Amino acid sequence: MSARLAPRVDDPATRGFFALAAEGKLGVLTCTDCGTRIHLPRPxxxxxxxxxxxxxxxxxxxxxxxxxxxxxxxxxxxxAPYTVVLIDVHGEQHVRMIGHLPGRVDVDENTEFVIEFEDLGPDRDGNARVLPKWTIAKELVADTRAS
Incomplete structure (x- = not known):
């Protein structure tokens, strides 16, 4: 584990996001009536x-x-330096998330990302704290270097 700012995972507005992250899944708030994805979370x-x-x-x-x-x-x-990336989530209209990459990273509009998860250990109440992290898709980087 590295020194990180740990999120509050028991907040009612975002608890479901972090519960899915603890299962190794990326979550988005969804309306059960019409199916609209709601990101950033709202009531x-x-x-x-x-x-x-x-x-x-x-x-x-x-x-x-x-x-x-x-x-x-x-x-x-x-x-510093670090690169902040706004990422369009595949298959989700109007869902964009922020990624943080250490250093000056070579990124362009064709850069593909995948989510990984960093386990920050439990909070003081024993709740899992798992942080989704966007990383550059390694298989795509390997494919472009092979060409």
Missing amino acids: RCVGCGGAELGWSAVTGRGRARSWTVVEHQVHPLFP
Whole structure:
């Protein structure tokens, strides 16, 4: 385990996200009435206004939408430089997530990502703290180097 800012996994608004992460799945809040994916989490559906929401697993793959390199350190646990990536989740309209990659990473609009999970150990109440992490899809990097 590395020194990381650990998320609060017992917050009612995001508990389902972290429960799925503890199972090795990427989760998105979903309206049980109309099926709309709701990311970032909200108390009501942005599609139909319904309040019956639940967490559903989605694919752990995506493609870079936008990115930037942060050169100025703003927190001791995030040494600069690091690359922040906005990722379109495959198969999910309007679902984008943020990824953090250490260093100045070569990213473009064709860069494919996969989700991995980092176990941060239990919190003081024994709840699992597992953090989804976007990483560059290794098999795609290997394919382009072989060409």
